[in-house]
Amino acid sequence: MSVSNPTLITFVIYIAAMVLIGFMAYRSTNNLSDYILGGRSLGSVVTALSAGASDMSGWLLMGLPGAIYLSGLSESWIAIGLIVGAYLNWLFVAGRLRVQTEHNGDALTLPDYFSSRFEDKSGLLRIISAVVILVFFTIYCASGIVAGARLFESTFGMSYETALWAGAAATIAYTFVGGFLAVSWTDTVQATLMIFALLLTPIIVLLATGGVDTTFLAIEAQNPDNFNMLKNTTFISIVSLMGWGLGYFGQPHILARFMAADSVKSIAKARRISMTWMILCLGGTVAVGFFGIAYFSANPHLAAPVTENHERVFIELAKILFNPWIAGILLSAILAAVMSTLSCQLLVCSSALTEDFYKTFLRKTASQVELVWVGRAMVLLVALIAIAMAANPENRVLGLVSYAWAGFGAAFGPVVLISVIWKDMTRNGALAGILVGAVTVIVWKHFNLLGLYEIIPGFIFASLAIYIVSKLGAPTQGMLQRFDAAEKDYRLNK
Template structure:
């Protein structure tokens, strides 16, 4: 059955996003195009910076998979989700200023750009570009898939129709408006996510007669739901690496540290980001947990918990309002990945290896917009029927990106001795260890393999760096203001 009232808020919302992007597209004239298109001219304020950071790492899993796990596992899974709360301030507090100053100093626009200036190695450029393009496309396909399934279940339209409607919107607004459109829409999406979280949390609590009554019902059914130890401790602790410290390395997070206006914005972003991401994580996962006491039917899988709850509790229009939340989470993640994948091809590969002596602005503009549109279209086609290769890459995407970028980024900024050999060894050793362990099905005490990937990456980095010569004097002066 097609749910027309639910479509009203969703369509209104998509039109607003397109409007923002169109407006931003008209602003691009007469500025340095590359910095504007890929970095919004380094002009982000505190609210937008905070919201874009958290909207990027709040994805389909925060609205569907995670709360679904909280439904079946209980409060220990909410405990796990809360690990993500300090991640925003951690990233900005450690990398924020250093990245902003250095990227202005060397005029870098992308993370790969930064890595090139630090390590002066084309191999590092190629390695990081490939990692970004492959992992990002796989992650985008997974996000698209999650969104289209949700769309199907809540509106009654088919998977393909859902994908066409919101998939094309996100590709279109990213291609036209660039990074500025991405971050402005991210800020809007973060607000929408908060509204959606409030909506579902209140409706679950009202239906169940309040928190105390609901918890009593759930505990009577299965007391393990209230047990902190219901999720194994090594597993939960390894999430401190996977969705905690490890996020420091993700290019989609670090690039935001290059894009803000001044330090006051950074400071505000750290506060706003922490407040809002805590609310989203706590609210959505608690809603998933409470749903255990409210849902009448048993869901087929954990992703179905939230959609079923919404269908049962919220009538037409309101379910559309909720649907906008996870769609926002998905679109904001996809748009951020898409603009970076495009930057990887355009800025890091094409312009890096074929620097234009005197190219016309429209030339670079055309390449940038075309690259974004082509990657977007490709991702869209993959999402219609995900190829096995993409599904396979996605299994390793998050941890793989962390293994590839964590040490080259962090040690590049804070360790003077770090050099290109170390960075390359770390990328290959880290990703290699991580993927190999996953492929061979090795699992030690339930610890997420990303921990071993990062450990291998660190060892490779140190050995590789110490075995070869120090970075050039010029590099040291640029990055540290001193030679030794």
């Protein structure tokens, strides 16, 4: 690996810029609210792009293009489900959650919100939800570190052990120093880089394969079923892929962006920006994989790396078709996707440990400076645990990531959604929803019932549990008054 390698230089400049943003955010971080929620100061553009970037990991530039390359358009149902789910989340949850968290003790985290919203004096709701976050997100963080390590390993020929630390170090650095503002500002840069890569690459591939008509003919010649969205699908498999969209209602790292918006008025504009970004990115992702079929069928002598691992289709097209400097920028987009998600997950874990355990149970009188430094220490602790888990990339625990999305979606999704639209929901209803959702996902996954994605039964059963158990009790007068005040605030300002 030469030091003059344009890709290496591009990566170094990119990483240095992200760390610099972290130090800029450090100067605006004065208390725990600043560190874990940015002082609720995010404008619509940063709210929109950071929500998008924190959602889309390396899967956007590697997993999905690879699946489309291998199987054609039948793999795109998941993209449709994600777009529908994200839009409904912005529409029904974003603005209401912003005002509800403010009216319920100015809550900084989801467990904090649940505890205040349902007047949970026992602390049980806070503890259970914080534990769910820590378990699932530590595993998520490990998978992000593995993805970053694989990128450095394949791009620069590093050993896996070296790549592990190289890939994680920059993300840990700017999250540790700058907290939520650093994560949100870097997410905005990373979202811009991702959309640039995903709009430019399919256009250049299309030109390289002779235009739209020639490209489509080549794809059809390779396999006519590439255009068939129902190829090898069943009703259950389509519902399962679309069901991914349900997960949005319960993802703490995305919901934190709504809570951090500077006002409810910013949400509508942020929704339009974020959905435009998401649709263009997912469209570009599908196009990269789809047009890649035509390119590599026309250039079989270049197809060996993609044949060996179809998830490399974006990487190989970037290397082959672009000037090395531009290729370096495009490959940095994969790093951006990995880093943006990993940084959010580290911060949510840090928030749960600091706000929901340390401050609540250990040091109720801790100063703001102390809490910020505890938050930083927790980022480091979670990162080191995740790196230890990622040291063996074949470790079975990483397989749990396949249903961590479902776990959050079913355990938290119905609780969050119903808590912001139904004032009669009770504390016991929330507890029942979290437990039923999480247990259903685990049991359904274990027995692989009906071949249906576990988030769907988990979401349905959790919603029923919330309704039935809430009907057996009644909310307090204080809960009703706060809900009505928040709803009035939302309707006046949306």
